[in-house]
Structures are given as C-alpha cells and as structure tokens.
Amino acid sequence: MSAVIKARNLSKRYGSSVALDGISFEIPSGRIVGLIGPNGAGKTTAMKAILGLTDFDGELTVLGLDPRTQRHALMQDVCFIADVAVLPRWIRVHEVVDFVEGIHPRFSRQKCEAFLARTKIKRTSRVKELSKGMVVQLHLALVMSIDAKVLVLDEPTLGLDILFRKDFYQNLLNDYFDHEKTIVVTTHQVEEIEHILTDLIFIQDGKIALSATMDDVGERFIEVLVAPEKREQAITLKPLHERQVFGKSIFLFDGARRDELAALGELHKPSVADIFVATMKNGAAA
Amino acid sequence: MNRFGLLLKREYWEHRGGLFWAPLWASGVLLTLLVAMMGLAMYHTSGNANGKFHFGMPLKLLLSKIPADEMSKAGMVLDTFLSGFWLILQIVLFFVLFFYLIGALYDDRRDRSILFWKSLPISDSQTVLSKVLMAAVVAPLLAWAIAVVLQVGVLLLLTAFAAMNGVSATTMLWGPAEPLALWTKMLLVVPVNAIWALPAIGWLLLVSSFAKSKPFLWAVALPIAVGVVIAIFELLETIGAPDSWYWQHIAGRILFSLVPGSWIWTADEQLIARFDKNGPVEILDGELIGSVLMSPSMWIGAVAGVAMIAGSVWFRRQRELAD
Numbered sequence: 001m002s003a004v005i006k007a008r009n010l011s012k013r014y015g016s017s018v019a020l021d022g023i024s025f026e027i028p029s030g031r032i033v034g035l036i037g038p039n040g041a042g043k044t045t046a047m048k049a050i051l052g053l054t055d056f057d058g059e060l061t062v063l064g065l066d067p068r069t070q071r072h073a074l075m076q077d078v079c080f081i082a083d084v085a086v087l088p089r090w091i092r093v094h095e096v097v098d099f100v101e102g103i104h105p106r107f108s109r110q111k112c113e114a115f116l117a118r119t120k121i122k123r124t125s126r127v128k129e130l131s132k133g134m135v136v137q138l139h140l141a142l143v144m145s146i147d148a149k150v151l152v153l154d155e156p157t158l159g160l161d162i163l164f165r166k167d168f169y170q171n172l173l174n175d176y177f178d179h180e181k182t183i184v185v186t187t188h189q190v191e192e193i194e195h196i197l198t199d200l201i202f203i204q205d206g207k208i209a210l211s212a213t214m215d216d217v218g219e220r221f222i223e224v225l226v227a228p229e230k231r232e233q234a235i236t237l238k239p240l241h242e243r244q245v246f247g248k249s250i251f252l253f254d255g256a257r258r259d260e261l262a263a264l265g266e267l268h269k270p271s272v273a274d275i276f277v278a279t280m281k282n283g284a285a286a
Numbered sequence: 287m288n289r290f291g292l293l294l295k296r297e298y299w300e301h302r303g304g305l306f307w308a309p310l311w312a313s314g315v316l317l318t319l320l321v322a323m324m325g326l327a328m329y330h331t332s333g334n335a336n337g338k339f340h341f342g343m344p345l346k347l348l349l350s351k352i353p354a355d356e357m358s359k360a361g362m363v364l365d366t367f368l369s370g371f372w373l374i375l376q377i378v379l380f381f382v383l384f385f386y387l388i389g390a391l392y393d394d395r396r397d398r399s400i401l402f403w404k405s406l407p408i409s410d411s412q413t414v415l416s417k418v419l420m421a422a423v424v425a426p427l428l429a430w431a432i433a434v435v436l437q438v439g440v441l442l443l444l445t446a447f448a449a450m451n452g453v454s455a456t457t458m459l460w461g462p463a464e465p466l467a468l469w470t471k472m473l474l475v476v477p478v479n480a481i482w483a484l485p486a487i488g489w490l491l492l493v494s495s496f497a498k499s500k501p502f503l504w505a506v507a508l509p510i511a512v513g514v515v516i517a518i519f520e521l522l523e524t525i526g527a528p529d530s531w532y533w534q535h536i537a538g539r540i541l542f543s544l545v546p547g548s549w550i551w552t553a554d555e556q557l558i559a560r561f562d563k564n565g566p567v568e569i570l571d572g573e574l575i576g577s578v579l580m581s582p583s584m585w586i587g588a589v590a591g592v593a594m595i596a597g598s599v600w601f602r603r604q605r606e607l608a609d
Contacts, residue, residue, distance in 0.1 A: 053404060054606065075407035082401035088300070089397060095299050102292040103406050139402075 004029045004150055004182045005050060009058035012045050012206075019045040021206035022058065029149070030179035032196055035186045036276055037203035043186040046203065047154045050184070051080055063149060076105065079143050080152035087139055089128035093121055096142065106147040115141035115175075133164045140168065144176045151176070153185040157192070165189070169196055194272040202279050209279050221275050223268040224251050224261050234264050241278030252278045293408070293416035294424055304382040305425050306432075312378045313436040316371060320440060324447045365468055365567040371440055372433045372472055376546040379429045383421050383544050387490035390417040391598060392501045395607050410602040414491065418595055421487050422480040426546075430476060434469055441465065471570045475547065478575055482549040482584060484591025489540035492594045495601035509537040539587050552581035 003026040012020040020042045027033050037043045048054040052067030052074060060067060065074045087096065093116075101107050116123075119137045127135060136156070143151065157165040173196050177183060187193055200217055202210040212220065226234045226249045235242075237260065239251035252270055253261060261267060298305060391414070394400040403413070448454070493505040513536075516522055517529050542548055550558065554577040560569045578584060 048606075051404075053401075055604070071404075072407055072409040075405065080401075080405045082398075082405065086398045086401045088394065088399035088402065090300055092299070095296075099292060099296055100406065103289055103408060105407075143405075 002029075003027060005060075005062050005184070007046075007049075007058070007060045010046070010049060010060055011057040012042075012049065012054065018206050020049070020056065023203070023206070023208050025201060025208060025211055027182060027184065027199070029182050031198045032177065032183045032185070033199040033201060034190065034193055034197045034272070035184055035201050035203065036190055036272075037186075037209075038280060041203045042206040043203055044154055047080075047082075047152055047184070047186060051078065051082075051152060077149040078152065079146050079148040079150070080154070081139055081143055081156045082154050087127045087135055090126060092124060092126050093130075093138060094123040096127070096138070097123075100142050100146075104146055107142075108145050108147065112141050112145035115144060115171075133160055136160060136164060136168070140171065144171065149181060151181065151183045153183065155187055156185065157187065157189070165192055169193060172196070190273045190276055191271060197272075200272065202276060204280055210275075217272070217275065218269065220255050221270050222253050222256065222258065222261055223270040223274065224253065224264050225249075225266040225268065226251055226264050230264050237261070237264075240282055241274075289408075290412065290416065293412060294420055297416060297420040298424075301382075301386055301420075304386060305420075305428055308382055309375050309378050309429055309432045312375060313371075313432060313439070316374065316436065317439050317443065320443055324443065328447075328450065361464060362568065365464065368437045368440060368465070368468060369472075369567050371436050373546075375429055375433045375436065379425065380545050383425060384490065386425075387417070387421055387487060387544075388494050388501050388505055390421075391491060391494040391602055392497055395605065398607060400607070411599045414495075414595060414599045414602055417491065418487055421544075422483060423476070426476045426479060430469075430472055433472065437465065437468070468567055471567060474575065475570065478549060478578060479546050481579075481588050483543045485539045485587040485594070486541060486543035486591070488591035488594025488598070491598040492601070495598035496605060498605075506541065509540060513537050535583065539583075539590075543587065549578050549581075549584065552583050553578045 005025075005027040007026075008024045009022045010020050010024065011018070011022050023042075023046070035043050035046060045054065045056075049056045049060055050062055050067060052071035055068060062074055063077055067074055091099075097109070097112055097116075101109050101112075116138070119134065119141070121130060121134050121138055127138070130138065140156075157168050160168070169192060172183070185193060185197075194214075197214055199213050200210060201208060221240075224234065225245075228247065228249070231249050234249065234251050237253065237256055239256075240254045241252040243250050248265075250268075251264075252274060258267070394403060490505055493501050493508075497504045513529075513532050516532050520529075522529055522531060553574050557569060557574045557577055
C-alpha cells in the first residue's frame with residue numbers, strides 16, 4: 001500500500017522562529033502513528049499542515065491531494081479532533097448530529113446514536129452545559145461515526161481524567177481502527193498510547209529526531225540495569241542515556257548487540273517515554 | 287435537506303436570539319404599548335374619570351367632526367401608522383445584522399470552534415456565502431413575516447378599540463386600509479435593501495475575517511480614521527471633490543447601508559416629493575424602486591461589496607485563530 005501522507009522538505013516559519021525545519025516522512029495506510037515532541041517542537045504545526053489549516057513550504061500530499069488547495073476534497077476522507085472543547089458552545093447535541101449527518105457523506109447516524117447511547121449525554125443539551133469529558137465523548141462519537149481514511153488527533157485527551165483517557169483509546173482501537181484507516185496522534189502522555197501505536201515519530205526543534213515502527217523500536221532500543229562495578233564497561237559501548245536508580249545505573253542503548261549487553265546486567269524493554277527522554281536529551285546535547 | 291440549507295440552518299440556530307426572538311420581543315412590547323395607550327384613551331374619554339382631569343374626546347365624536355373629503359386620507363394615515371411598526375422592526379433588524387456580521391467570521395476563531403467547522407467538508411466560500419445570504423435575504427424575510435404578524439395584531443387591536451367605541455371597524459378600518467398592498471411593498475423592498483446593503487455586508491464580513499481582535503473597533507474606527515486623514519490633508523480637494531463625498535459614498539455606505547431604505551436618497555427627487563401628499567407607503571412604487579435600481583451608486587456599491595466578500599473568503603482560508 002502506498003503512503004497516505006507524504007512530506008518532503010516540509011518547512012514552516014512564524015516570523016523569525018522556525019516551527020518545521022525541512023522534515024520528510026511517509027506514513028503508509030493502516031498505521032497508528034504517534035507524533036511526539038516537547039512543547040513548541042512543531043507537532044501541531046505539522047498537524048495543521050496535514051489538515052490544510054496552515055500554509056507551508058516544501059511538498060506535502062495527503063491521500064494524493066495538496067492540503068493547501070484541495071482542502072474541501074480532502075475533508076471528505078480526513079477527520080480530525082484538533083483539541084478538546086472546540087465544539088461550538090451554543091450548539092445543541094441533536095443539532096450538531098443533524099448538521100454533521102447532512103454535511104458529511106460518510107457519516108453514519110446509526111453508529112453515532114450507538115456511541116451516544118453509551119454516554120449520559122442528553123440530546124437537548126447545549127455543548128456549554130456538558131462536562132469537559134462529555135464534550136470529548138460527543139466529539140468522539142461524531143468523528144468515529146465518519147468512515148474516514150485518515151484520522152488526525154491533536155492532544156485529544158488534554159485535561160481529561162484518567163478514566164476518560166483510557167476509554168478514549170480503547171474505543172479508538174476497538175470500534176474504529178482497521179487496516180484501511182490511518183491514525184496520527186499527538187500527545188504529551190506517551191505512556192497512554194504506546195500500546196496502541198504501530199509507528200513513532202519524534203519531533204524536536206522542527207526536525208525529526210526519530211522515525212521508526214514500534215517493531216524496530218523494540219529491536220533497536222534495549223535498557224540494561226548495570227551494577228556500579230560494570231559502569232565503566234557499559235559506557236564504552238556508547239549508551240544513549242544513563243539514569244541512576246537505587247545505586248545502580250540504567251543505560252539505554254540504541255542498536256547495540258544484545259549478547260554484549262546481556263553480559264553487563266539485566267535487560268529490559270524500555271518504555272517509549274524513556275526512549276523519548278533519552279532522544280530529546282541527546283538531541284539537545286548534539 | 288440540502289447542504290447549503292443546512293448551513294443557513296446553522297446560522298439560524300446560532301443566532302435565533304437576534305434573528306427571531308429580538309423582533310418578536312420588540313413586537314410584544316409595541317403591542318403592549320398600544321394596548322396601554324388605548325386603555326388610557328378609553329379612560330379619559332369614557333366619562334368614568336369622575337371629578338378627575340381628563341382630556342380628548344370619544345373616538346366617535348372625533349370622527350364625526352372630520353370633514354368627508356379629509357376622510358379619504360384615512361387609508362393613508364392608517365398605512366403610515368402600520369408602516370411605522372414595520373420601520374421599528376427594521377431598525378431592530380439593522381442592529382441585529384450589524385453585530386451578526388461583525389461576529390460571523392470572528393467568533394468561531396476566538397472560541398476555536400472554527401477547528402471543528404473546518405474539520406468538515408465545507409468550502410470557505412460556502413461558509414461565507416451562507417452568512418451573506420442569511421444577512422441579505424433570510425433574516426429580512428423573517429423580519430418581514432414577523433412584521434406582518436405584528437401589523438395583523440395592530441389591526442385586530444384597532445378593530446376591538448373601534449368596536450368598544452361604537453365605531454364601525456368596517457368603514458373606518460378595513461375599508462380604507464390596504465394591508466395586502468402594504469405587505470407586498472414591504473416584500474418588494476427586501477431585494478432592493480439586499481443589493482444596496484452589499485458594501486456594508488462585504489465590509490463587516492471582511493473585518494470579521496481578518497481582525498485578530500476587536501472587530502467592532504476595526505469596522506468603525508478604520509473608516510473614521512481614513513476620513514479624518516482625508517479631511518486633514520484635504521486629499522479629496524486635490525481632485526475637486528468635497529470631503530463629504532467620502533463620508534457619503536464610502537464610510538456611510540460600508541457602515542450604514544444595512545439601514546433599511548437608506549437607498550432612498552438615490553431616487554429621483556420628484557418621486558420622493560410625492561411624499562407630502564401621498565405618505566410613505568404610496569410612494570414606494572415600481573417607479574421609485576426602478577429609479578433607485580438605475581442609480582450608479584447602487585451598482586458600484588454592489589460590485590465593491592462582492593469584492594469585499596471575495597476578500598473575506600480569502601481571509602477565511604488564511605487566518606488561523608483569533609487572540
């Protein structure tokens with residue numbers, strides 16, 4: 001399957017600050033991609049470019065279309081949740097459902113009603129009368145009822161409590177995702193989405209710091225718990241990152257040989273959050 | 287339901303308060319005032335105010351004193367009276383539309399809900415056009431319908447008042463009044479208002495689409511500032527035009543063309559001069575509207591308005607969120 005999103009030399013400046021510094025990447029269909037980076041790294045700008053919400057330099061196609069000039073056609077197949085609570089506050093639940101049904105050719109009212117039936121959302125309520133969690137549930141119900149090819153989620157769970165966040169990703173995986181679809185998601189809370197991701201892209205200072213599938217990540221990155229007497233030996237193998245726990249050192253290696261590392265101590269599979277921290281610190285030093 | 291209809295419906299949902307409830311409330315207040323005035327008139331002329339000061343004379347007596355040739359003007363007086371109610375609703379409509387347009391492409395950028403609207407397959411030109419059509423046609427038609435209901439209410443109240451005073455409503459009211467003709471004229475004016483208002487609609491939408499904050503200030507202060515600069519440097523004098531030209535044809539048009547009937551000064555003076563004899567409703571005929579539609583000011587303004595609407599579509603694409 002060819003790439004759903006293709007970016008080559010994608011750049012964006014805001015005045016003198018560079019939000020995206022000539023990044024290139026390809027996202028094939030049927031993937032769930034985590035776009036991860038610190039604040040101001042360019043995640044949201046990349047998302048906006050993909051959705052045709054901002055101008056940019058370089059080449060970018062989404063489903064073969066140029067988001068700048070073919071937004072209208074693109075939005076038939078691309079859905080997004082830009083942030084929490086962007087549903088208009090004045091609209092009533094039944095009005096927004098009617099509206100999306102009338103506007104979007106791929107919307108299924110039946111699916112939407114089924115999602116809403118699981119919530120406590122009243123059809124006659126205005127959005128401003130709903131709790132923050134309910135607004136997200138409503139937004140999610142609307143978006144998941146649209147049979148789009150690409151779904152873009154920018155910090156979809158920001159400000160929500162843990163129960164909603166868990167449900168959110170569970171619903172996304174069970175009720176929405178299939179191999180025809182592609183999901184791109186940005187979040188600060190990497191640990192919550194790492195089990196559903198198939199691909200990772202780290203962005204730092206407008207550049208891509210890491211782009212790999214989760215399988216590759218599992219192969220490449222290894223964490224070793226090293227006793228103090230073997231620390232010097234470990235450092236010679238060029239670890240990516242070191243942190244101290246209970247007098248021992250935890251080293252993170254990228255692409256080292258597994259048998260060599262096993263001699264140093266206990267091996268672990270690192271979390272995406274640890275890889276993220278290590279990559280970001282390394283990038284900052286370089 | 288077709289997609290464009292749904293866009294109009296969205297505008298209505300969002301602005302039901304201004305587009306529907308405001309004129310309805312105004313109508314309610316006007317009818318209440320009318321009832322109060324009638325009650326006051328009945329009280330002072332019925333002879334019940336024993337020993338207290340009262341003035342005026344009973345309606346029946348009053349009417350009997352009017353000479354027959356003057357009675358022929360009853361229809362005109364009644365039409366003028368009824369059109370006064372329409373005029374008040376039209377002024378309400380002006381304020382509603384002014385603020386509707388200033389917020390139309392700004393409010394959703396400020397509360398970020400533009401990100402939701404833009405996640406749906408609606409082109410920016412469709413969005414902007416739905417707002418133009420709402421302001422130019424749909425809202426005035428709605429205001430027309432409410433005005434008709436209000437005028438029916440007024441006629442019914444007058445009928446009841448006549449009956450209570452022992453005056454025949456058929457000869458005094460329903461004979462001379464021509465409500466159907468009045469309502470047709472009120473409807474006829476809607477498209478004229480719409481074309482005339484295009485520069486104001488265009489300007490307010492343009493500001494609404496580009497302002498990063500305070501769109502009201504932009505909309506009002508910018509044309510005034512330009513006018514002041516022109517006056518100080520006597521820019522127009524150099525091309526032999528008076529300063530008032532700017533205020534009348536530019537600032538006035540982009541700010542006040544939404545005032546219903548403000549195109550009247552472009553009409554042939556002789557046609558307007560009939561006003562004294564015939565009243566405001568009578569002169570609103572095909573001839574007058576024809577002469578207004580022939581004026582260059584009407585069409586130059588319309589072209590400028592369409593250009594500004596196109597500009598606001600462009601800004602709608604480019605601008606991200608407001609502050």
